[in-house]
Amino acid sequence: xxxxxxxxxxxxxxxxxxxxxxxxxxxxxxxxxxxxxxxxxxxxxxxxxxxxxxxxxxxxxxxxxxxxxxxxxxxxxxxxxxxxxxxxxxxxxxxxxxxxxxxxxxxxxxxxxxxxxxxxxxxxxxxxxxxxxxxxxxxxxxxxxxxxxxxxxxxxxxxxxxxxxxxxxxxxxxxxxxxxxxxxxxxxxxxxxxxxxxxx
Amino acid sequence: xxxxxxxxxxxxxxxxxxxxxxxxxxxxxxxxxxxxxxxxxxxxxxxxxxxxxxxxxxxxxxxxxxxxxxxxxxxxxxxxxxxxxxxxxxxxxxxxxxxxxxxxxxxxxxxxxxxxxxxxxxxxxxxxxxxxxxxxxxxxxxxxxxxxxxxxxxxxxxxxxxxxxxxxxxxxxxxxxxxxxxxxxxxxxxxxxxxxxxxx
Numbered sequence: 493x494x495x496x497x498x499x500x501x502x503x504x505x506x507x508x509x510x511x512x513x514x515x516x517x518x519x520x521x522x523x524x525x526x527x528x529x530x531x532x533x534x535x536x537x538x539x540x541x542x543x544x545x546x547x548x549x550x551x552x553x554x555x556x557x558x559x560x561x562x563x564x565x566x567x568x569x570x571x572x573x574x575x576x577x578x579x580x581x582x583x584x585x586x587x588x589x590x591x592x593x594x595x596x597x598x599x600x601x602x603x604x605x606x607x608x609x610x611x612x613x614x615x616x617x618x619x620x621x622x623x624x625x626x627x628x629x630x631x632x633x634x635x636x637x638x639x640x641x642x643x644x645x646x647x648x649x650x651x652x653x654x655x656x657x658x659x660x661x662x663x664x665x666x667x668x669x670x671x672x673x674x675x676x677x678x679x680x681x682x683x684x685x686x687x688x689x690x691x692x
Numbered sequence: 693x694x695x696x697x698x699x700x701x702x703x704x705x706x707x708x709x710x711x712x713x714x715x716x717x718x719x720x721x722x723x724x725x726x727x728x729x730x731x732x733x734x735x736x737x738x739x740x741x742x743x744x745x746x747x748x749x750x751x752x753x754x755x756x757x758x759x760x761x762x763x764x765x766x767x768x769x770x771x772x773x774x775x776x777x778x779x780x781x782x783x784x785x786x787x788x789x790x791x792x793x794x795x796x797x798x799x800x801x802x803x804x805x806x807x808x809x810x811x812x813x814x815x816x817x818x819x820x821x822x823x824x825x826x827x828x829x830x831x832x833x834x835x836x837x838x839x840x841x842x843x844x845x846x847x848x849x850x851x852x853x854x855x856x857x858x859x860x861x862x863x864x865x866x867x868x869x870x871x872x873x874x875x876x877x878x879x880x881x882x883x884x885x886x887x888x889x890x891x892x
Contacts, residue, residue, distance in 0.1 A: 540748050548740050548742075549740050554862065564892055565892065662751050662754065
């Protein structure tokens with residue numbers, strides 16, 4: 493099996509959510525694994541002087557329309573949340589804590605966070621919401637709440653974002669396939685061609 | 693036949709060039725016409741506080757790679773110009789002058805400008821280069837040079853950009869299909885689905 497695809501995402505990014513619903517199926521088709529890596533998009537935007545899409549005149553209004561339409565295009569359930577943006581640092585820290593113990597459970601948790609935010613209108617910046625989600629997946633809620641306050645887990649989460657920026661990540665979703673960078677859910681067709689042909 | 697697709701572009705935008713090589717074929721397939729409308733992207737970026745892609749840290753380097761790769765993905769010839777960006781105001785004015793007389797000739801001219809810039813490394817900000825290109829298509833070069841300095845043509849070109857911004861255009865390429873806005877060459881698959889299904 494060839495190298496795993498790196499998938500950098502922010503739970504708070506709608507295009508990251510859309511990509512999260514599609515990338516594993518695509519990877520399996522070409523016998524690849526995917527490394528899910530939540531990052532803090534805010535830190536990446538600082539590095540590039542970027543802004544939150546929905547805050548930009550004209551582009552913001554278009555984006556809201558494009559999120560919905562892209563979700564319909566991909567056949568992914570989507571409802572723009574009543575609270576946006578949401579600070580997803582606790583969710584990312586919980587992910588890395590889980591990932592240190594059980595990769596599959598961490599991915600299950602990540603999917604649940606994405607859907608809570610992008611389908612069910614939950615406030616995933618609330619540690620109680622994260623705790624409930626985790627408990628519903630059989631994860632020890634009390635342990636999770638301790639873990640997200642653990643300095644080592646905090647540092648790990650920060651380092652993952654820093655490492656991603658050092659490798660050229662400036663937006664989300666962002667993929668590395670055999671070292672080739674792809675930005676945006678709309679690059680999935682190019683990723684597929686890359687996997688099909690071994691690079692083009 | 694249903695309404696024409698509006699195609700707003702800047703000659704200086706690489707993704708506009710890629711889209712220009714693809715949109716007519718797509719439109720013909722669904723029995724649509726395309727209205728080609730050059731605009732001044734600089735004015736649109738002012739409206740949104742946007743920057744030239746290639747000037748943005750990290751994003752700029754990625755973009756150069758993505759232009760090339762996207763061209764290969766679409767099978768469109770592409771060589772990033774030695775001079776970039778180029779001021780394409782004269783080319784846009786010449787287009788609107790031609791368009792007032794002969795739509796087909798104006799489109800032929802637009803394609804020639806795009807290829808001169810994005811394949812042949814020509815400096816299309818130079819009125820002499822534009823004049824030569826026009827002459828090679830049987831257009832009266834002296835008349836064209838007078839036209840691009842005509843206040844009425846200048847005003848027409850400005851108005852087209854203002855009208856596009858008023859309709860929500862903030863980047864290029866930008867399309868309107870039955871009033872639905874699509875931004876970017878990477879939205880062509882969504883445009884195709886829209887044309888196929890009559891909206892989704």
